[in-house]
Amino acid sequence: MSSQLIDKFNRKITYMRMSVTxxxxxxxxxxxxxxxTFLPRKQLLNLEExxxxxxxxxxxxxxKIRITGGEPLVRKNILHLFQRLGKLEGLKELVLTTNxxxxxxxxxxxxxxxxxxxxxxxxxxxxxxxxxxxRIGKLDVVLRGIDAAILAGFERIKINAxxxxxxxxxxxxxxxxxxxxxxIDITFIEEMPLGLINEHDRAEAFYSSLQIRQxxxxxxxxxxxxxxxxxxxxxxxVQNTDTRVGFISPHTHNFxxxxxxxxxxxxxxxxxxxxxxxSVDLQSIxxxxxxxxxxxxxxxxKAMDIKPEGHNFxxxxxxxxxxxxxxxxx
Numbered sequence: 001m002s003s004q005l006i007d008k009f010n011r012k013i014t015y016m017r018m019s020v021t022x023x024x025x026x027x028x029x030x031x032x033x034x035x036x037t038f039l040p041r042k043q044l045l046n047l048e049e050x051x052x053x054x055x056x057x058x059x060x061x062x063x064k065i066r067i068t069g070g071e072p073l074v075r076k077n078i079l080h081l082f083q084r085l086g087k088l089e090g091l092k093e094l095v096l097t098t099n100x101x102x103x104x105x106x107x108x109x110x111x112x113x114x115x116x117x118x119x120x121x122x123x124x125x126x127x128x129x130x131x132x133x134x135r136i137g138k139l140d141v142v143l144r145g146i147d148a149a150i151l152a153g154f155e156r157i158k159i160n161a162x163x164x165x166x167x168x169x170x171x172x173x174x175x176x177x178x179x180x181x182x183x184i185d186i187t188f189i190e191e192m193p194l195g196l197i198n199e200h201d202r203a204e205a206f207y208s209s210l211q212i213r214q215x216x217x218x219x220x221x222x223x224x225x226x227x228x229x230x231x232x233x234x235x236x237x238v239q240n241t242d243t244r245v246g247f248i249s250p251h252t253h254n255f256x257x258x259x260x261x262x263x264x265x266x267x268x269x270x271x272x273x274x275x276x277x278x279s280v281d282l283q284s285i286x287x288x289x290x291x292x293x294x295x296x297x298x299x300x301x302k303a304m305d306i307k308p309e310g311h312n313f314x315x316x317x318x319x320x321x322x323x324x325x326x327x328x329x330x
Contacts, residue, residue, distance in 0.1 A: 004060045005300065007307040011259055015064045016057045019266040020050060020078060024071040026099050027135035028121075030162050030191050034135060045268045047081045049286050053264055054085045056296045064093040067115075070266070073102035079113050086114020093117065097160070101137065103145025107152040117156040118149055119187075124168045125178060133167065150182060158185040158246070165207040172212050173219050180243045187233050187246035188212050209247040216245065232259075256310025262303075270300065272307040280306075 005013035023038050024031075045053065054065055065085060072078060086094050096110065097119040103110075110118070122142060124130040130139040149157050159179055163169050172188065179186040190209060213236075216222060221239035233246035256273075263271040268283030280303040282296060289295040 007304045015261045016062045017066045017263045019068045020072045021070040021075040022266050026137045044266050051084045058088045058091045066095045068097045071099050082113035100142035100145035104148045107148040111152045118154050119158045119160050122159045123161050162189045163207045164205040169207045172215050180241045183242050185244045189248045209249040276308045278306045
């Protein structure tokens with residue numbers, strides 16, 4: 001199916017990231033405030049409405065949907081949504097991003113529901129540091145979840161690690177070794193300045209992808225990979241292993257010129273750019289036209305006119321975007 005979603009910069013939109021909840025059982029220091037106020041449940045799209053959004057995008061040519069949060073696996077009856085989305089004709093990839101806290105008990109069910117690939121957040125291999133960075137997370141639970149995901153046999157498993165200077169930057173080599181030992185991939189992510197946080201100064205804590213690559217070269221030979229994915233990662237193969245190392249670099253390598261993505265928040269806001277507020281309210285359209293997908297599809301097509309050319313994140317001063325990552329969709 002050819003995409004009907006082409007923006008005014010001639011970028012074809014084939015990838016939609018959909019948040020199913022703003023709630024999370026962690027409180028990661030780069031994602032949200034320690035004392036968060038979550039949306040009232042009545043403001044969220046219900047599971048049937050989320051499926052309706054997914055169906056509309058697939059009918060418009062989107063071939064990849066990533067389910068995000070918050071932590072998506074804390075949403076009640078979420079497997080039902082995965083099962084329905086997994087049956088959409090034309091959808092090539094249904095994938096998931098999770099903090100791993102629920103994987104030890106849900107990995108097999110997720111695989112059966114149609115999830116093909118899974119990204120798992122893991123910022124530290126040191127229990128005390130892990131708990132400090134997540135505020136309440138337990139490392140051993142996440143490690144059990146990673147092992148359960150490997151046993152379940154997903155097509156690909158990838159670790160996501162947000163690297164902060166003087167918090168976890170010296171663990172990048174150990175995190176790659178951990179991934180190599182398990183035959184999985186890893187992506188290092190520069191912190192994105194979304195939402196007001198008080199745990200650290202983002203400019204002081206910034207650790208670039210270039211610095212990480214220099215650190216890794218002390219222990220590994222990284223070969224630039226020809227693999228191209230729907231996401232923004234630049235990948236390198238680790239010589240003599242099956243592991244790829246990726247870098248998402250919103251500061252040091254702006255990837256906007258090839259952006260093929262949009263996001264839908266848990267309350268139904270279609271976000272046209274991660275670093276801008278350009279958006280369209282899909283919830284009101286869905287609820288004003290129950291059972292009629294055509295107005296929803298028309299609104300999505302029209303929204304391509306306001307997708308901006310790109311973002312320009314600044315490390316110093318107030319963030320340009322005040323919504324937290326758990327509201328944006330991780």
